[in-house]
């Protein structure tokens with residue numbers, strides 16, 4: 001029998017090492033995801049921890065412009081959340097690329113974002129094996145200098161990942177150490193290549209995914225990249241037209257930048273999820289995590305001071321991902337170590 005939402009939160013909070021002497025802070029938006037707030041409070045109390053709910057009027061960014069940053073609720077939110085040991089983010093969009101996240105985790109606090117439906121949360125819950133795989137991927141990125149991605153469809157992209165300070169995001173879906181952020185569920189590793197270094201061509205093919213539009217690519221789309229920015233999106237079908245329309249809508253050159261790049265590592269995550277579920281009920285973590293996908297993204301990148309709500313994550317099938325000439329993914333499948 002499937003677990004209740006509260007039972008899954010208890011399981012997850014145990015993985016996050018919530019203890020009886022801690023206070024759990026829950027950040028939410030008024031009138032949204034109330035059942036997640038209730039489950040988080042119940043789980044914290046069941047483990048003997050305190051629970052504080054912080055409701056902002058709104059923290060979500062628009063999907064399309066106009067957009068004007070409004071940080072009025074952020075300072076008081078940070079003041080309260082900063083007093084908690086473990087912060088659970090159940091806002092609609094997630095404080096993923098925001099200053100709020102950086103300032104909470106920078107203070108040594110653990111922070112977890114939760115958005116997916118209950119059965120996805122349960123089915124894709126992370127464990128020690130996944131953590132190990134993700135960390136091994138991160139080590140490969142950290143040691144590398146050049147990321148090179150190719151595909152039979154015509155993708156040929158390189159990015160500079162050299163340097164000790166390369167930002168790497170390890171996502172195994174729970175936060176068991178100070179200063180760590182994660183998104184439950186997750187199973188992938190990614191880096192933010194050195195800014196303005198990506199060069200080449202990405203060729204999307206049907207069955208690749210567009211997140212947060214939560215749908216599959218339907219046409220072949222060619223995306224040309226120079227000095228870290230998309231310079232041209234072309235193709236004969238609807239997808240090229242719609243992608244251009246989306247990028248152009250913002251009237252902001254930063255929207256065309258490439259952001260993080262990495263690959264999925266969770267064998268339980270299925271490509272079919274956008275058809276199996278109501279796709280708009282999903283946040284896309286299942287597609288982001290499919291084993292052997294190459295995922296790249298656009299727009300927001302806090303490591304390049306690029307703040308825009310425009311952000312697409314694009315998991316691709318059938319790619320070969322090499323670090324300094326050694327494949328970690330070949331033709332869309334993980335290369336066993």
Ligand SMILES: [Fe+2]
Pocket residue numbers: 260297311312313
């Ligand atoms: Fe992303």
